[in-house]
Amino acid sequence: MMYGMDLQVKQYFRKHEAWAYYTLSKTEEHFPFMPDNVDYRDAPQDQRHEIKGALLLHFNPFFFSTNYVYGSGFGSPPSIYNDPENDDPEERYPYSRLDVAF
Numbered sequence: 001m002m003y004g005m006d007l008q009v010k011q012y013f014r015k016h017e018a019w020a021y022y023t024l025s026k027t028e029e030h031f032p033f034m035p036d037n038v039d040y041r042d043a044p045q046d047q048r049h050e051i052k053g054a055l056l057l058h059f060n061p062f063f064f065s066t067n068y069v070y071g072s073g074f075g076s077p078p079s080i081y082n083d084p085e086n087d088d089p090e091e092r093y094p095y096s097r098l099d100v101a102f
Helices: none
Strands: 002-013 017-030 047-058 062-075 091-102
Touching: none
Parallel strands: none
Antiparallel strands: 002 017, 017 047, 047 062, 062 091
8 A cells, every 4th residue: 555645846937947846645555464463563664755856958059957865764664584683674774875967
């Protein structure tokens, strides 16, 4: 089961653009025959928050663009292959990325 929402703000100024996005989401999975007897649990690709920003500059005949992504991270849901004593399903591993192009 997946649900969430996206917000976008976009601004043009002359021939240039700037964008900002925010995503709030939740992704759960269900396996009725798993040994832990949990109806739904966080899926491996579950990530609560993601923020993205982009800037596109147009200097005829050239373009410059950059974008940045920050994600609150993916959890490590319990698995039949992991040690249940050391699993922490609430622990998240955030990431970020910056891309630049000319």
